[in-house]
Amino acid sequence: MFRKNNSNLQERLFDDFQHLHPSQQKRLMASWAPIFYEHVFSQIDEAPFAPLYSADNGRPNFPINILLSLEFYKHWQDLTDEQLLEQASFNYQVMYAIGLRNLGEEYVAPRTLYDFRSRVHRHMLDNPESGDLIFGQFNNLTTHFIEETGAKTDEQRTDSSFVTANIQRMYRVGLIFDVLFHAIESCPETFLTDELKEVLKPTFKTNVLYRTRPSTAQERIESLLNLGQQLLDIKKANQEIADCKTFDLLERLLKEQGIWNEEQQKWDAKLSKNISPDSLQSAHDPDATYRHKGNRDSVGYVANITETCSKENQAQFVTDYTIEPNTTTDVDMLNDRLPDIKKRTGVEKMYTDGGYYSETVDQTAKQTEVEMLYSSLTGKEPNPDRIPYTAFEIEDRQIIKACLEQHKAQRATFNEKDKTLSAHFDLETCRNCPHLEQCPVKLQKKDAVVRVSQKTILADETRQKLANGGQQENTSRRTAIEGTNSALKRSQGLGKLAVRGKHKVSAVVGLKIIGHNFQQFITYLARKTKETIKQVATSFPTTPPQGVSLSF
Template structure:
């Protein structure tokens, strides 16, 4: 049964702070704990989480404490054991979650798991509903922004790839993992002699570790055909220990092999024929493969936006989105721009060339956001004459050429702007060799793709403002790096899209709080007289 936690609002006679040495109490007041209590714990809206609980039964473990502990876990990079130990004996942590008497509330390991499991089940069963973790992130971040007086008009965007808790494995290792999982899912008496061999430790050694490079194709095909064999057994079996394994087997076999009619067995596909969204792990069906630049990775991508106004004393992440890493920056940009506008007062958005597309620009215009690119992908136009040297009105119609000649007639045909010019004007024009014009019997005609016009305008803007745009966007690379190094984003300890999305939400909010707490501590230093003799707090590292 859901019940809000308001016990922390009632003061107790036995609060530890009542008996503290004044100097120790002063250090506590200037630590991160009171900041967390006031601006995170007290601001958590518990009501949306009521959907996780039934209307009857025992009251739930306080949501604001459970959610705060998740944030602190990722703020401090605690394991679950370390988190529970600190909950028992660390007064700073207790103070942060509204507990004033050490040892007042018991916390079992199962309580943490149960809270996460409830959120996970809800997100899986109600994908169309609001993401509880993202909604909490927005609520708390808005409070940070308001308290610190942060402008959200200027923002920057970037994406980075990360791994879930899967190993980097080749096709043979992946085939073995899936085969082993499938074999273990059925009773041993149903297995053929060949499949029973899979359970022996020496089988893995022979297939993976002792295989010569020249044998890799034959070993892979051996595993694929064993997968086919166990698939047939599972299809006939009344039940299995693993309800998902048949679906995984079918997917893996179809992605990795083709059936050889002559030999009557499976044949491995060439590496180039394996799709990028193919299965990457026996235990994570959502992870995908992507090569970005010279870096290849199996897993997911995180797209973030953060404030970047030069007047801001501190910057905060305002939006995040986890997606399969095969999702392009263009798709992420189109998806997130309306959401960023809805949740903030964004007017300028700085991003790299990977986000550029006419569709992204149009989406930004619809939402009143001006985009600033640090560069543009793709080749420059082969013509020396820039499209921007033509005089083109707002509707896309050419009104004058670079030589100052007005067309005899012009208009839009399909996705091109078309203009006709007199023969005598173009024949003697100094730009003719570099121009887009083509000679016809009666005149010269210029045809330019409308997308090329928009691209040229953007390229010109990039060249004119490249230094400033790069300066405004550059620091977001540091934010991604800080998430990976400071909050262990590089490789998560969970698998699957929903769990990764949950954990990333906790980490992003923890990162925002870290910045906010350091800002508040710095502000308090400015107000603290040096003559008091009280030692100043250390920033959160």
């Protein structure tokens, strides 16, 4: 049964804090603990978690604000569960931060943590339309931090980074064996053929994984695929085992790794180069994908984060994050998230690199009234001797009105289907133009014509902005977010997580980013304290009066 936890608001006649030495009380109150209690624990909204529990039956739930606070603390400090539970039991500083004032006041059992995580995960799977519970807490706390610090959100920057789930990188033979093994293992033994039972024996695994030569790998793969088909045939003939999820994974694997040979009624193995990056990468994580970027291979996910970047802010906060399979492009992620970021934060300028540049992002930015500012552009550099399309007079990126020499177009059209502009000019005028060699115009029998896509016009406009001094400023504003990604990986273990599956990965990333924002908030308060001390110190020409402390 769901019940809100308000016990921290009740006055206590006696508590362990009173038994501390005054100097210890002073040190505790100057630490992070009361800041966490006031600005994190006390800001948690427990109501969205009510659907995880029965409304009117069973024993009351363990306090949600304590469980969430422990999760925030764990990922802020990058602790294991064992370390977290030890801190929650014996570290009074941690207990104070989560609203407890007496040792042993609440016992947090390992199963309590695991059950809570399981409930949150199931809710996310079963109710995708109701929103991400962890993202909701992230948004509430970030809004609070921004309000408390007065940080401006009109200027923001965004960047992506690979995230590896808790899976082992496997080659084809190992992957296929893994999926097949788990599918066979989940099938009642009475349905299995002798050939399928052999797969469960340790010697079979040894022969497959460690005694397969490169020259026989293709043959071994086809053998495993056809064993998988045997199992699927058994499933079709026996409806009582048809609902097993491991069979669905096996069926997916066969389609991705093989080609069905109708004539011989068997699976032929695909060539490695013909396997999609979206194909299954692990028997334990069906959402993970493969991506090669630069000189690096990655299996897992990609995280896209957005943070404030106003020069007036004394602390910058992450305002948005999203997790997708790592085959998802930067363009798709930003295009999907930009309207929500605008709605929640009121962003007006977004700084990013050339990987986010596209016509679709530009259209979304226009619709949401966000100015996109790029540090560079990807793709082939244009010929510097060619006249850019920005030199033409173009109305709404649809109608070419005139050329560089202000010669009016005789006829101009816009193809809505392929987003292409066309303009026809007088043939003799173009032939005698001093810019003919550099102009993109093409001479025809009756006239001269210019054809260009909206995408090219947008690229030329963006390059012109960068050439006019915007590149250095845009790069300067954007670069610091790479430091944020680095800090999340170094300090909070964002690079490789201890969970699998998109929903779990997304939840853990959200918890780590909440921890990061809390660290930024602490840094802000420390700076403000130092500034206050400095102002007090400078207000006295000599030694400050008795009773004024200048220590931090």
